[in-house]
Amino acid sequence: MSDERVTLKNGLKMPKFxxxxxxxxxxxxxxxxxxxIDAGCRLFDCALLYGNEPDVGDALKKVFESQKVKREDVFITTKLPMIGNHPSRVEHFLKKSLANLKTDYVDLYLIHFPVGFEYSEEEVFFPREDGRIKLDYSTDIINIWRAMEDQVKAGRTKSIGVSNFSKEQIQRIIDIATEPIANNQLEVHAYFQQKELRKFCxxxxxxxxxxAPLGSPGRREAFIGSQGIPQVMSDPIVAGIAEKxxxxxxxxxIRFLFQDDVxxxxxxxxxxxxxxxFNIFDFTLSTDELIDLRSLDKGEVGRTFNYLEIFEGLDKHPENPLAPAS
Ligand SMILES: NC(=O)c1ccc[n+]([C@@H]2O[C@H](COP(=O)([O-])OP(=O)(O)OC[C@H]3O[C@@H](n4cnc5c(N)ncnc54)[C@H](OP(=O)(O)O)[C@@H]3O)[C@@H](O)[C@H]2O)c1
Structure with missing residues (x-):
């Protein structure tokens, strides 16, 4: 077991897995x-979009009631859905998540994705027209960030961050932020290491x-098909290190990311x-093994969440995070 934590910019300690x-x-x-919990995990990554916040909330409530661990020892992250990507809806959606999770506060609230989807009163998370997601082309990430900051002031979240944001988008927020960006949640695994963006962060x-630290094997087949997408869990170098x-x-x-501060x-x-x-604390990867694992990075070819395919029309959105840097 390990309770190693990383310190966020606001001083809060976040578990390392x-x-x-x-x-x-x-x-x-x-x-x-x-x-x-029994394996020593103290961080739970949730999102309103996942549809199971009430179930995770019930399970955690039972854990706290059993006094196995206290609420303050557990770090709960959740995320603003894309239909909430408007300054006037941030508080509403965070309150929903808090009610689902049966807690007064979360430790980290993330903007799930920099692009907004069209909102309607039915609150359909993935609104569609002719099979395509209805994107909201007026997304204003700066004023969304300001509304996120208000949530820290109101005590509903201890820290705030982003997910799937590009370097350029992060920089624009840094330029105006009064509350630091604590965390950027990204697809990262041995085949898609995002080294440049991680360094910038x-x-x-x-x-x-x-x-997707394991390359998201199950989702790939269900969502976008497995054809042509590399399987990091079957990589011979990874298998060789595992055998050793x-x-x-x-x-x-998982150990690779732990040692690489992700x-x-x-x-x-x-x-x-x-x-x-989570049984990864009885071995250490050597420097040579870390070098071998770092060399597996395939760049963009290794990305499994290709949002340009998943959200048709994303390339025309001004906040497309996959747009080439200008
Ligand atoms: N911010 C975002 O935009 C975003 C996007 C995607 C995901 N996420 C977060 O990241 C989490 C992980 O991502 P992910 O689920 O896509 O990818 P992942 O953790 O890389 O892969 C999960 C898949 O691996 C399988 N698996 C787990 N342990 C295994 C093992 N020891 N041997 C073989 N297969 C194993 C799971 O199957 P079983 O369940 O059958 O074990 C599941 O199909 C999500 O749950 C979510 O919290 C965030």
Missing amino acids: GLGCGAITRENTVCVVNAA KDNGITVSAY HGKSTAQVL TALPKSSSAQRITHN
Whole structure:
């Protein structure tokens, strides 16, 4: 077990690994959350979009009531959905998340994605027309950030950050922020290491957390098809290192991020896999192994969340985070 934490710019300590709660199946949530707690995990990465905040909230409430751990020892992250990407809707959506999670505050509130989707009173998270997501082309990330800052002042979140933001977007927020960007949550794994963006974040005191640390194997097939997408969990170099340490490739990939100062957020709906995935504190990757793992980076080819395919028309949005830097 490890309770190593990274210090955010506002002084708050964030655990160095956490449970990705997206897509955890409902019936498994209590088991999975308990397995994570028992394995020493103190960070739970949630989002209103995942649709399971109430289940995670119920499971955590039971953990706190059992006095296994206290609320203040657990770090809860959640995120503003894309239909909330408007200054007037930030408070509304954070309050919804707090009610779902049965807590008075979260530790970190992130803007899930820099592009807004059209809002309607039905609050459909992925509004569509002719099969395409309806993007809101007027997204104003600067004033959304100011509304995020108000949430810190109101005590609803201890810190705020972003997810899937580009260097240029982060810089524009830094230029006006009165409350620091604590964290940028990005796709990061051995095949897609985002070294330049991570360096930029580090230089600006912004911590990085990694979604899809295992390359998101299950989602890929369901969402965009597995054809042509590299499988980092089957990589022979990763497998060789795993064999040498008597570990699995999943454990090596999570340990790699841990040693490289990225907070990994692996997801599993299996309590057994959670226990396994967080059993990474009885071995250390050598400098040569870290060099080998760092050399696996495939750049853009390694990206599994290709938002240009997922959100058609994104390339025409002024806040498209994948636009080439000007
Ligand atoms: N900010 C964002 O835009 C964003 C986007 C995506 C995800 N996220 C966050 O990041 C978290 C993780 O991302 P992700 O779920 O896409 O990717 P991931 O953690 O890389 O992969 C999860 C997949 O790996 C499988 N798995 C887990 N442990 C395994 C093991 N030991 N051996 C073999 N397979 C294993 C899981 O299957 P089983 O469940 O069957 O074990 C699941 O299909 C999400 O839950 C969410 O919290 C954030």
